[in-house]
Amino acid sequence: MGYRNRVAIVGAGLTRFMRRAQETGKELCFEAARMALDAAGLRPRDVEAVVMATAPDVFDGVHMKGESLADGAGGFRKPYMRSFVGGGSGVFAVIHGWYHVASGHFDTVLVVAEEKMSSCLPHPQAAFNGIYDQFLERPLGVNLLWIFALEMNRYMQVHGIPLETIALVSVKNKKNGLDHPCAQEGIPGHYTVEEIVGSEVMVWPVTRLMVSPVTDAAAAVVMVSEQVAKRITDKPVWVKGVGWHLDSSYWTNRDLYYPKYVEYAARMAYDMAGITNPRREIDVVEAYDPFAYKELHHMEGLLLCDKGEAPRLLEKGITARDGELPVCPSGGLLGVGNPIAAAGLMKVAEIFWQLRGEAGARQVSRPVRTGLAQAWGDLMQVGTVVVLGV
């Protein structure tokens, strides 16, 4: 349990989530980074290293796009590194920053996550064609959504979960998103189950309102060592545990109804945090919800309930903002938007603000001391988990 040098998050920044931003990727990075530094009361020269998370280069239309974003993220003449685990990157960025500080190499690290998906034509979704195996799958004319539909169908079939229950995730998160100042226009709202289920079938059983949108945005957090944390704030949010695991790229090596890689990542984080009963010991959760069913899928992988039980928690209102175990109080990707890497970091920022009691209208009812943020990505086989606490 534990690790050598304690690491805290002391500031966070977030741009608005937009379908298409006027800002370039660099400018989005700058805005989020500036906000995070202001929140922490630090200046760029205090930053010793910068880490960047951003999903496929194809979105921004720049090869080695990590390099091109470096100056916007404050990386001028600094140690700068970009990590990349697909959709898991936004939460992984915090893990990346964590080991920069926990290793003793740096005391102050700026973590930035950016996504500018709107540059990709004809549609960012087309970019995901390239995530499939080039030999065995791309020639089939694949679409990204197939992955989720195949997984969702398997999950529904194995546990006998009706579509209407899954739709409740969209209802909850889109309603929660109404209270998020950064939410993408037209994304949050009051919806009924019928509206969610009845929306356009994209790749059955996935309907349009069960899918998070395409978004441009950036997020940033400042991570520091214990001695710096104590100097600049009386409310540091400590990194209690981190975990990440990647599964095989072969489809039939894993049964799609259960995200084992999320479980392994969660166990790694819980072990570090000394958590033995996550359902009881974690007060607020931001589980990755790019698709409605994923929130449930991930809750089970996070060992917050037994396999197949997540729908029950949802139906009973346990995961509502005023419930026993609030999940996605921010509104999540379904309610705020999905700028891939920035969305993951937005979830970490949400937990950060919740633990400090600064989430405003989104603040959950019960007292919170320990929170969890999780993301997922690659070819649906990476799980990244961060446990934070005050």
Added chain:
Amino acid sequence: MNVSVHIRDYPGIPLKDRDIAEGRVLTTEWRVKARYAWDTGAALGRFFRGLKEGKIYGRWCPGCDRIVVPPRMFCEWCFRPTVRWVEVGDTGRVNTFSVSYVNWDASRSTVPRVPAVIELDGASPGMGIMHLLGEVGDTLEEILRRVKVGMPVRAVWKPPAERQGAITDILYFAPRPGGGE
């Protein structure tokens, strides 16, 4: 010190499609010539030659005692080299499926396509590939009536002269009557 409750103004200037269309915002476009000729190597090279012959090949891992498809020269679980090519059947069962109304570029299609994960007979339990289903109907209702998880299927191949040694040498997997449960 700014904290989230005190922030009035989140940065970001959202644009509308017409801002671009009407030239209120300047844009620049680029089409990248990103073309590749990937080496199939030993495992997939043989696999594709097999497809041209109308056969599906797997490899046997002695360490795990499993027949893996798609074939690989080493087992990713026990990390030992696989030995022996094994011809597996071109029949199998549907592990999961979906019904797609979206093309690869997100444009909508009125003609549904049915992607599926197919567990192949002759390979180890659960082992198989992703491919398409065919001859299962034209409407969502029909397809959902006909296709079930666990349903037996068989490969429908391109005529030998049209095969290229690619995954598309199999046109799709179709329901296999009398395949039993």
Added chain:
Amino acid sequence: MRVAIVGVGATPLRSLSTCASFRELIYEAAVKAYEDAGVGPGDVDTFVAVSEDYWEGTAIFDEYVPDQLGAVLKPVHTICADGITALAAAMMQLQTGRFRIAVVEGHAKPSNVLHPSHIEAFALDPVFVRPLGLNPRFVAGLGMRRFLAERGYTELDCARVVAENRRHALDNPWAAHAARVEPEDVLASEPLAEPLKELDVAPYADGAVVLVLATEEVARELRDDPVFVRGIGWAQETPDLSQQDWVRAVYCELAAARAYRMAGIRDPVRELDLAEVDDTFSYKELQHLEALGLARPGDAAAMLKEGFFSRGGQLPVNPSGGNLGAGYLLDASGLRQVAEVVWQLRGEAGARQVPGAEVGLAQSWRGIPTASGAVAVLAR
């Protein structure tokens, strides 16, 4: 807590690798690395890979990393940077105290990229630079012109770098482009982006390199000759071509400063026994020698000419042949360089052995249009 390299595995570098898919290539390197370290993949706590999607032709290449490393359902992540920076990432993870053994992987298959110059051009700024429609090598041409003008070096000086490195590669069985090339051949070769000529550019190669790292405690259990990473640094100057320093490799100075400080090196010329220095373009080797403090500004060419940096000289540089002689392995070049230094420090470098090597340096650059690179100091 100190960290050491306990295992190295690599495939020979070759212009083509049609017999092996990327999975099979990496598997070969991984098996050798595990064998060399005396561990199996099950003993490894964390894996770090380097790749860039557009070199691979896959969006999110990270997905395809675990299988051929034996890393299924383990902590794996990709760093989009050069190999030495990934080494730093693995090192930092070990130094958190949570992990004991780490693996770093890098590979390249540029032979599979049909139009590499289009990919390189795709890295240029889309608004200010790319629309000029130039072959991206023009960036190296501009850099070389400015550097030579400021320092008073000549194209012949650069040509000598090529001759030296490709000749060194003749003793390297791993190298793809060993050849006896005379400086005159370089000067007569086809102009690409004047003053840059064809033979000034390191030709591509396919290959894979895997390293196994361990904490000191574990390293000493595994080997009696672990090679310690005494110091490491990485830095970015700026991606903006109009702001980059064309004369000084500032990213290299910053990275070296950090690595030297960590390693306690005050006089690198005297304290280093060998150095693998990035020579993706011939002039870059001279520029990097200056940035590393191995030559005073303006002196590098003369020192090279005198044989100071030759295999038998005071401070052998690129005994492997460098990128010019071994082949340019894209971001995996840094790992190739580290592998060479490890072999040298263990006395396993065969015909290219630098006698009595105890302290070595590896320095990488990410190529145009970046001003990014890293430096590692390794020692027994």
